[in-house]
Amino acid sequence: MIGEAGAEAVVPLERNTGWIDELARKLATALQGVQVAGAGAGGGGDIIIQIGGEEVGRIAIKELIKAQRQAGKTLIPV
8 A cells, every 4th residue: 555654665566677586686695595504504494584673474464464454354264
């Protein structure tokens, strides 16, 4: 949604995907480094992605709960 409280950015996605490709490349490179480091230590580990110090999964859950309250119904049935 546009116009919610707080800072936001609006990016047209058609014919403007170079930035996401670059982000994907950087993320893939970073994850490869983590996998190599984890393999050398005798196993893998947890990868935690954070935005503003908060885990992405927790942000997604909060936003889903907020959207469900606004819609007045369950959006993703369990």
